[in-house]
Amino acid sequence: MSTFTLKHFTRAALAASLAFGAAAAMAQxxxxxxxxxxxxxxxxxxxxxxxxxxxxxxxxxxxxxxxxxxxxxxxxxxxxxxxxxxxxxxxxxxxxxxxxxxxxxxxxxxxxxxxxxxxxxxxxxxxxxxxxxxxxxxxxxxxxxxxTDRMACEKIFVDMQARKISKIALISGSGGFDKSMRGQCLKVAPNYKIEVLADETYGGGDTDMTAQLTKIKNTAGVQAVLNAGFGQGPAIVTKNFRQIGLTVPLYQSHGVASKEFIKLAGPAAEGVRLPAAALLVAETLPDADPQKKVVxxxxxxxxxxxxxxxxxxxxxxxxxxxxxxxxxxxxxxxxxxxxxxxxxxxxxxxxxxxxxxxxxxxxxxxxxxxxxxxxxxxxxxxxxx
Amino acid sequence: MLARLARARTGGLAALVAVVALLPLALTNNYHYEVAIVVGLNAIVCVGLNLLIGYAGQISLGHAGFYGLGAYGSAILTVRYGWPPAAALVASTAGAAALAYLVGRPILKLRGHYLAMATLGMGIIISIVIATEDRVTGGPDGMAVAPFAVLGFTLAGERVWYWVIGAALALAVWLSLNLIDSPAGRALRALHGSEVAAQVAGVDPARYKVLAFVISAVFAAVAGSLTAYYAGFITPAKASFLHSIELVTMVVLGGLASTFGAVIGAAVLTTLPQVLTLLKDYEMMVFGAVLMLCMIYLPRGLVPTIADALARRRR
CATH class of the missing domain: 3.40.50.2300 (Response regulator)
Structure with a gap:
């Protein structure tokens, strides 16, 4: 009996797999x-x-x-x-x-x-x-x-235009994210009539960016600083930025859009602006926002x-x-x-x-x-x- | 059978050729071919690496660097400079051989595991250069490679590449077996036994160690080049330290001083993760456990241990 059922089963399975292309089988x-x-x-x-x-x-x-x-x-x-x-x-x-x-x-x-x-x-x-x-x-x-990182650059530049900023300094790290974003920002900056006066970089493991920021401070005419960075670097840039007494607006990238950044940078992070997905501020979105329900x-x-x-x-x-x-x-x-x-x-x-x-x-x-x-x-x- | 596989040179090679020739009967789709090709590519590197580790008694922790040099050398020369693929393969392999000679020559005069440290540093430098020189190499996101074309004929598709890699593997094994049975191979084995005794018998240790190192680098670079042409896209991960470790593990698992062991080691470690995906979250744990059990119960590696056991039973 058992052999019969096994044979039966095998035959049925074979038939089912042969009929796999048929619509009836596909529905299941x-x-x-x-x-x-x-x-x-x-x-x-x-x-x-x-x-x-x-x-x-x-x-x-x-x-x-x-x-x-x-x-x-x-x-x-x-x-x-x-x-x-x-x-x-x-x-x-x-x-x-x-x-x-x-x-x-x-x-x-x-x-x-x-x-x-x-x-x-x-x-x-x-x-x-x-x-x-x-x-x-x-x-x-x-x-x-x-x-894309190009959109992050564009979002930042639109905000700068609204604040009448046209001359900026760029500072970025050496990682893949940083490099890609730096390239995209330099590429689209002219579309927004934004001039990049200084373009500084730091290494992935650097713990102090005072030197690069001092150079930016000494560059005449800088109205804002943009940091294209990922990981720990941007938090250190933000701290050093305040330490050497820079007062122009500081922009960070969507790469640091997490609570971790605020924790690391501490009070120095106050006033920093960055583009981020709505998910980060899901609960504080106005109720009329069509995206609120989804996020x-x-x-x-x-x-x-x-x-x-x-x-x-x-x-x-x-x-x-x-x-x-x-x-x-x-x-x-x-x-x-x-x-x-x-x-x-x-x-x-x-x-x-x-x-x-x-x-x-x-x-x-x-x-x-x-x-x-x-x-x-x-x-x-x-x-x- | 296994005992003869591990010992008799011709018998083993014939068995390998037979396996390569008959395997397509069991391969039913391109995914199966893909896995077989990756096994072949890893096996070529391991056969070379086994000459260094198993016969010259030196460990290299930077062989992925040579692999990466071969891959990126071929990719950059063909894509950025328009070289013919075959010429790029030869040039990047020669480049890797020259680098191996320059690194190995001064270091292999010293006794002990200095080569391991030097290759560790060298491998890491190569992978950092590949990841940071993004204008030439595409950086961490990798770069696309044009397919291998020679005399107007383009190699494309898994089935074609299977035979190319199969032939390359057979050639690599044949070269390795011949080298081991040559005077240079006997000198290497003597060195592995006792360096002093070998020196007394008139063997120059540094010369033969450098020879083994350069040959193993050549095997790795050729495999790297072939990978680049086959895959059509490469990333710096293949030049990383982790990949170096993976290669050494394959050689040790298969069995030191056994050319077929290197092939088996590569086959097991490449196919095992594909089989273990069925276990989902436990994949890594089981993978680690299999490696540990192998090393505890088969400390000399799969092929030598099994071959000995079979030989003993026959007696």
Whole structure:
């Protein structure tokens, strides 16, 4: 009897797998969302919240009935920040797991290593990495959710224009983020009639930037200082800035948009301005703000589940997953080409990063309203009106 | 069978060629080919590194640096200067060999693990230069590499590259086996046994150690170049200290002074993480436990220990 059932079962399984292409079988099979993220390794601060966010929201979407009447299934691999591993896992997602769409690529290097594969295989891919090169030039199957450093520069320059500032000094670190942002700021500064009078740099492990700041202080005509930096450096710059008695406005980048910066810089941080995602000030947004519902909802769900502060990186993963789900709903199918077209046509989608308006020429779809200009007041963030 | 695999030179090489030739029967999609190719590339580096660690008795903690030199040398010469890929491969390999000679020559005159320290420093310097000279190397975000084209024929696709890497691995193993059986190889083994005794017998220790070091650097640089052309995109992670450690681990796990051990070590350590992804969060713990158990119960590495056990049973 037992052999009979086993044989029976095998035959049934075989028949089912043969009929896999048939519509009836497809309706039962889950929609596969592939992900490769730097959950461990040097970029774990990006990949960890991204992974948690994807798990949390795939669960929530399934609890609410799934997408197109089918459940979502997350297939996720840890690429450890290594581009070669990312490439291998992307092939696995495409060839072995046959996923319907990919959300992932915590760093620019991992994303760029995978771009040729998804372009060749034709799989919708939403990257979670920052650099402009991912979407410029536009690649048919590649989209991304985070803002770019160029937008941060532009947001700062717009604020400077409003304050009638036209001559500034730039100070930046030597890391990948710092270098990329410095380059972008120098590139777009002329568009805002902003002249960069001084361009100073410091090393990654430096503990004192007084020398560079003194040089800036002695440069005639500097009306504001912009620090393109990530990590500890900007907090030290802020402290030294006050110590040598500089009084012009100081701008920081979105790279230090966390409570950690205010803690490290202490009272010196008062009055510092920086562009940041709305997620950072979710609860203090005015109720009329159309983004408030989304960011507060994500923040509460994440913090309740994982008992740790929400980060903008996890927010990028939320946006990526929701964009793919939205595109599948609009397309009414998981057909890859149709989902891609739907992704490209998404307009007015509200994510944690801002309003997304995709177009064939813009596979990120964010504009400067995605950033909020914040000022440090009484040891906390305050929206600049 | 395994005993013959580890000893008889021709038998082992024939077995390797047979495995490479028959493996595609078990590879059903491009992802499988991808893993096989990465195994092959790592194995080429390990076969070279084994000459240095297993035979010359010197540890290198900077071999990822040579790998990175090969990869970035080829990438920069072809993309930025328009060199033909084959010429770039030869030039960057020659560059890595020259650097290995310059670093190794003065240091290998000393006894002890000075080479380990020098290679550690050298590897870190190479990876820092690659990460910071972003105008040439693309910095931490990496750079794209044009595909390998020779005589108007472009190498593309996993299936083509599988045979290229398979042939390169067979060639690397053949060269390594020949070297070990040559007078230079006997001199190296004598050095590993007792440096004083070897010197009394007329062997110049420094010369043979430098030879092993340069050859291992060449293997690493060639593998690095091939990786760059195959992957089409490289990042500084491959030149990092962590990757150096990974390579040494492969050689030690497979078995010191065993060319096939180096191949097996590379195969195990490359495929194991792919298999262990099924364990999700416990992946790293199980991976570490497997390595520890191997080193506790098979301290001489997989291939030598198993080969000895088989030989003993037959007796």
């Amino acid at each position: 099979a889950p929609i596969k969302i592939g992900a490769f993220l730097s959950v461990t390794g040097p970029a774990a601060f990006l990949g960890d919240p991204e992974q948690k966010t994807l798990e949390l929201y795939v669960e929530r979407i399934n609890a609410a009935g799934g997408v197109l009447g089918r459940k979502l299934q997350l297939v996720s691999y840890d690429s450890g920040g290594d581009a070669e591993k990312a490439r291998t896992f992307a092939k696995r997602l495409i060839e072995q797991d046959a996923v319907d769409a990919i959300v992932g690529g915590s760093t620019t290097g991992e994303t760029m290593a995978v771009v040729p594969l998804v372009e060749q295989a034709g799989v919708p891919f939403v990257s979670l990495a920052g650099a402009v090169v991912i979407i410029e030039p536009v690649k048919k199957w590649v989209f991304k959710t985070p803002h 507060v909802g994500y923040k509460r769900a994440y913090e309740e589940r994982f008992k740790q502060d929400v980060s903008t990186f996890g927010g990028h993963a939320y946006d990526g997953l929701m964009l793919v789900v939205e595109a599948m709903k609009r397309a009414g199918t998981t057909d890859k080409a149709k989902v891609r077209d739907a992704l490209e046509g998404i307009k007015g989608f509200m994510g944690t990063a801002g309003v997304v308006n995709m177009s064939p020429a813009d596979h990120m779809g964010l504009d400067l309203t995605a950033f909020r200009m914040l000022e440090v007041k009484n040891g906390d963030w305050a929206l600049v009106k």
